[in-house]
Every structure is written in C-alpha cells, then in structure tokens.
Amino acid sequence: MPTVLLIEDEIIYHRMLEHALRPLGFIVYTELTGTEGLEAAQVVHPDIVITDINLPDISGYEVTRRLRRDPRFAHVPIIILTSQTTLQDKLASFEAGADDHINKPFEPEELIARMRVLLKRAELLRQALPAGPTPAPVRQARMLAIHTLRGGIGASILAVNLAIGLRELWNAPTLLMDLAMLAGQDALLLNLPLRRTWGDLANVAPQELDFELLQSIIVSHESGLDLIAAPTTPTQAEMISGETLTAALEILRPQYDYIIADLPHDFNDVTLQILDMADIIVMLVAPELSSIRAAAAALDTYTKLNYEKDKIKIVLNYTFPRYALPRDKIETALGHPITLVLPYVPDLLVQSVNLGKPILYHQPGERFSELVEDFAFYLSTPSHKKTQPATPSPAWKRVYNRFLKARKSAERAR
Helix, strand or coil, X not given: CCEEEEECCCXXXXXXXXXXXXXXXXXXXXXXCHHHXXXXXXXXXXXXXXXXXXXXXXXXXXXXXXXXXXXXXXXXXXEEEECCCCHHHHHHHXXXXXXXXXXXXXXXXXXXXXXXXXXXXXXXXXXXXXXXXXXXXXCCCEEEEEECCCCCCCHHHHHHHHHXXXXXXXXCCEEEEECCXXXXXXXXXXXXXXXXXXXXXXXXXXXXCCHHHHHCCCEECCCCCEEECCCCCHHHHHCXXXXXXXXXXXXXXXXXXXXXXXCCCCCCHHHHHHHHHCCEEEEEECCCHHHXXXXXXXXXXXXXXXXXXXXXXXXXXXXXXXXXXXXXHHHHHHCCCEEEEECCCHHHHHHHHHXXXXXXXXXXXXXXXXXXXXXXXXXXXHHHHCCCCCCCCHHHHHHHHHHHHHHHHHHHHC
C-alpha cells in the first residue's frame, strides 16, 4: 500500500485527500507545517509527498529542496499543490525539485491519476537502481483512543487499567496520554505527582519539540507505564495547540509499542486529530438512555468521518446495579456489537480511585481485572498476539491459562 505524506496547513484538504485516497488503499499521513512534514518524512518514509507552497513556517519549495538533498528522498515523487498559477510559480516548483505542480482548486480524480503515474515511474526507477541494504523497520506505536460523549461513566478508569494491561502483558514501552485537558484525572488514578504536565509545553513552538523535551514531562508508574498528565489549570490547557499535540505524537509514536489516548468528551480539533490517527477507538457506554443517545451521536459522526466499523470497539460499563437497559437492545439501538461488558463493582472502583491504585495492577485476580486484561490482549498488535514471548510475563500467563480453561470447557460442552 503506497504511503502518502501530505504537508498542508488547511485542514479541509487533509479531509478531502484522506477520504479520496484511503478507500483506494493509500496510507495517508498529514502535517500542518513544513518542519513537521520534514520530521514526519524521516519517520514514515513516504512513497510520495504532496506539499502546499504557503506553509506557516517554511515554504513548500524549501521542503522540496531539503528532501531532495537527502539521498533517501532523492527519487521520491513530490507534488506541489498551490493556488499560485503563474508560469513562474510552476517553474519555481520544478527548479526546487518537484515532479508535478497542481493548482487549487483541483479534482481529486486528477490528482490520483497523476500520483499513480509518478508512483509507477518511481517504481521502475527503483528496479533499475542497484539493490542496497534493506532499511530497518521503524516502530510505530499502536494507538488506542478512549472516547465517549458521556462523562462520568468510567472512561479514564478504563484507559488507565487498559494501559497497564498492555504494559504488563508485553513488557513493552507503553504511554498513556491524558488529553482531557480541562479536567484530566489519570495522574490521580495512578497516584502520580503533577510536577510536569502538557501545560509545560504551552510556550513551546511545535517545531521546537524533540524527544528530550517530551521526556521531561513524562512520569512513570511503578508498573513501568509512562504518563503525560493533563494540565493542572484551564489556563494552561487553553494554550496547548493541536499543532503541538500532533508534533508531539509524531515524535513519540516511534518510541513506544502502545499509546493510549484518554480523550475529552467532545469532537474538538484535538479529539478529531487523535481519532483520525488512532488504530482503534474504544467507545464506552453505560446502560441508560442518555449514554446510548450520546453513543449513537458519536457513531454517526464516526460514519461521516469514514471510519471503518471494525475500528470501533464498544465497552458497556454497568455503572448501577438495577434497571439497566439490556445488552441486546443496546446493540440493536446502536447497530454495532458490544465487545466487552464490565461488571458493576462500585466498592472496588471507589477504593481504587481514592487510593490511586489501579485494580488491574493491585488486584489482578478480580473479575474486572481479568476482563480488562483479556481485552488488552485482544487489542494488542498481531505480531504480539501470534507469538509466545520468550519470557512470558505473569499477565500473559494469566491470559493464556484462562484461554486454555475456556477451550477445555467448550470441548466438554460439545
């Protein structure tokens, strides 16, 4: 599947090209500035680059020139999209090293046709060049977004325990990002200090970010899970831009095997960016009418954003003991299956929250912990799931033993 890197500061073109290219099998990465685009190119190694000329920091011409100076991108097709239509503009594009120059507005079909020609030409050129050493694969964290439009039903509790589950299953680098900027509680749930948070990046320009700076705001739980906590004040939260978060994710994603994003209960720009980037959306619902209505609205929005149905996993959390809407009626109302049902365990949850002791870490034998641990395994990468670890963790052994027990029970029932 060809990988496309789009460098464009107008979000409308991100959406237009994503919706045109992804159904055709293209993998699309988007950046808002030239600097971010150059950094992303080092990570994703695109098969083709599309860039605007007028970017907030450096021009598309400069992006093209810098890419061409790097031997790895010497033959990668580059298309310049721009509203500048003079002959001099086209000549400037070609002099910078671009392969094509397309004027805005444009028809996606025309762009796709030109892309296919350039990709075919690049493939023929690669076949003609002497074979070199195969580059090492770049790690890209599997990203899970925890999302619900209905607050107060345990989304952060699920995010924390699921993140710990993934960390403990594979002993792999795992990061929990609290993106509920106005009222995030993940640090509280993990009993971690709030000395450093996203708020410390409030005055840092996106192009100034690097991994060393991001490491300074990461705190670690005793389980080995890393956390970036939400700001401590609403004022700090308002100063964190979507561009900063996007740049941070581009830097962080190659450093981890799993990233869990605990999202706010809305569809703001940050939420939309993370949902677009996520491999899996875990949507939490409670068995009551207002939560089901909110879930239906969220699913409708996901559909309009062209998310694949399989990308969305619904978790039903029993937040009260009686008079709950039944599972089958909820599934019928939403037109979507429920993947996991969490039991009603108020005393366990209240104690966990008040002490800052995640249930899965401190009480792995509880039914709640077993369900979340099995769910973490289910959401893990295929490469992890298909191979037994050389040194299986206690969490992996628990999941495996439950699987064996369930299989034996099924065999006896036949």
